[in-house]
Amino acid sequence: MAYAARMDIPEDGIDYEIMITESISFAEDLRSALVAKGKKIEKRWSFWTHDIAIATHVTRKKLPFMDRSQIEDVTDRYLKFNFRHQYVDRLLVDILTALEIYGFAGEVVDEPKWHNIFGTSRLRGMHIIPKTILTILIEGLLLGGLASLFIWIGSFGGLLQPWAIGLAVVLVGLYALEVLMIIIKLPFAWRSQIKARKKVGDILGSMVKVYAELDSSGFISAKHIYNQLESSGNIGIVWPAQLFVLLDDIMERGGKF
Secondary structure, three states, X not given: OHHHHHOOOOHHHOOHHHHHHHHHHHHHHHHHHHOOOOOOHHHOOOOOOOOOOHHHHHHOOOOOOOOHHHHHHHHHHHXXXXXXXXXXXXXXXXXXXXXXXXXXXXXXXXXXXXHXXXXXXXXXXXXXXXXXXXXXXXXXXXXXXXXXXXHHHHOOOOOHHHHHHHHHHHHHHHHHHHHHHHHHHHHHHXXXXXXXXXXXXXXXXXXXXXXXXXXXXXXXXXXHHHHHHHHXXXXXOOOOHHXXXXXXXXXXXXXXX
16 A cells, blocks of 8 residues: 555555454544434435535535534544545545534524524624614613503502602613613724624635635645645634644645645
8 A cells, every 4th residue: 555655554564354444434433423313324425525615605604514523533533543545634624624614604603584683693693783773672662661560550649659650760760871871882882893793704704715725626735725724823713623633644644635
């Protein structure tokens, strides 16, 4: 085997039966990490392809099933094998890169549904102005409803009347103060939302740019991808540690995958 020759592994020191068994186990575990339970078996054999439309998929939150811990475990196992293959190298680099992109998108992109008006998405969450108006209206309904209830109770007179009217006045005062504070904070919240969306957009754009480098019919330089990953780290992207370890390993074996 070419890999065995480069790594000074004697051919008679390779147990091919163990190699085949480990390879089958590796493929099955990687497949189960990428295919959700319940999928039809005929769909399980082609369990990963390079996503050429990943930018569209992440902004629409069409994210595939990926078991992060299992993918990382399978990668660690692969790096301990005394055999490698460039096809598997590329497959794992592609998966690990996509894993971080999809994982990040899953945290910052809300699904575009009407009931998600109070979502925390930094990319597709509701704009701060209509969100603020809705907040004011909802709080007005709640506090106004309570104030109306106390006024109604006070209308019966008796010993409870002063307390009921007093509580109603307090609630109205709290609501007015809350509205004032929201209006004062609105410009700062608006600016913060704009900056957060820009940062998220820049991060996703940088991640997708790195991933696009893997869309090639020829060999890819592991050093080039390694440098791209390091550069993108300057804006706060944290790629899986196994990805760097795998690229280091590939560079030691010729540097291309």
